[in-house]
Amino acid sequence: MPILTSLLAGLVFGIGLILSGMADPAKVLGFLDLAGRWDPSLALVMAGAVGIGLLGFAIARRRTASFLGLPMRLPKTRDIDGRLVGGSLLFGIGWGLAGFCPGPALVALGMGQVKAAIFVGAMLAGMGVFELLERRAASSAARA
Amino acid sequence: MSVDWNAFTPTAALAGGVLIGSAAAVFALFNGRIAGISGVLGGLLRPVMGDLGWRVAFVLGLVAAPLAYAVFASVPAPRIDVGWGELAIAGLLVGIGTRYGSGCTSGHGVCGLSRLSLRSLVATATFMGAGFATVFVVRHLIGA
Numbered sequence: 127m128p129i130l131t132s133l134l135a136g137l138v139f140g141i142g143l144i145l146s147g148m149a150d151p152a153k154v155l156g157f158l159d160l161a162g163r164w165d166p167s168l169a170l171v172m173a174g175a176v177g178i179g180l181l182g183f184a185i186a187r188r189r190t191a192s193f194l195g196l197p198m199r200l201p202k203t204r205d206i207d208g209r210l211v212g213g214s215l216l217f218g219i220g221w222g223l224a225g226f227c228p229g230p231a232l233v234a235l236g237m238g239q240v241k242a243a244i245f246v247g248a249m250l251a252g253m254g255v256f257e258l259l260e261r262r263a264a265s266s267a268a269r270a
Numbered sequence: 271m272s273v274d275w276n277a278f279t280p281t282a283a284l285a286g287g288v289l290i291g292s293a294a295a296v297f298a299l300f301n302g303r304i305a306g307i308s309g310v311l312g313g314l315l316r317p318v319m320g321d322l323g324w325r326v327a328f329v330l331g332l333v334a335a336p337l338a339y340a341v342f343a344s345v346p347a348p349r350i351d352v353g354w355g356e357l358a359i360a361g362l363l364v365g366i367g368t369r370y371g372s373g374c375t376s377g378h379g380v381c382g383l384s385r386l387s388l389r390s391l392v393a394t395a396t397f398m399g400a401g402f403a404t405v406f407v408v409r410h411l412i413g414a
Contacts, residue, residue, distance in 0.1 A: 128301050132324040133327040138289055142291075166278060180384050181295065193299050220367060224357050226361075228308045236333035253365040255366055
């Protein structure tokens with residue numbers, strides 16, 4: 127059952143990305159181009175998503191188990207540190223270069239776009255680099 | 271700044287946003303988790319038994335979204351104007367950055383803001399700021 131709800135959530139999320147225009151990098155870049163001819167659409171995507179999200183998470187926050195009886199695994203981290211800011215900076219630069227963030231890139235991959243495949247491949251490689259660096263840091267911390 | 275009213279699609283943007291928010295809410299309430307695409311993907315590169323099925327299902331849902339969308343309406347083709355090299359660099363940055371920053375547009379943007387997390391607000395302001403700055407440099411400083 128959790129697999130099914132997960133599949134459904136991914137599907138509806140992806141349909142929302144297509145409908146909203148987020149899966150179109152040119153539209154995303156049109157939103158990020160404040161100094162050019164600005165397309166404000168994506169601000170409304172965020173407004174719609176957070177509007178519903180506020181309601182959903184207000185309920186989720188009060189629960190100790192999910193509707194399916196699973197443990198609630200919502201983040202507890204509150205740290206605002208160099209990793210958060212530095213990582214978000216790198217992400218924002220990449221987002222501004224291509225107009226793709228992770229979700230829309232996967233949706234565009236599903237449209238059979240070769241260029242989306244290039245982006246997704248590079249993104250997975252980047253995540254792999256992070257894993258390697260984290261493991262190296264963990265093993266040198268263990269030796270110290 | 272001049273607004274490009276011809277490109278502005280408020281209804282589709284808001285409706286798509288509502289779908290995205292609904293998917294994130296359903297996922298939190300039923301699966302007890304954050305619908306953060308970079309985190310879902312990143313976890314696949316750090317495989318833990320019993321933790322893979324829902325991740326694969328969510329990603330499959332996203333990739334299959336264009337197929338489901340095509341049942342109701344024709345899928346708009348994404349416009350990917352940047353070259354392969356830029357896409358590869360952008361993908362790497364997005365992969366590394368989202369993992370160090372613990373989230374992307376979905377995890378920090380949609381879910382984090384819905385949870386009223388200050389940490390996610392800082393991350394979202396950072397990657398959006400970096401996105402605006404990057405497009406400004408690429409389009410108006412280099413490309414001018």
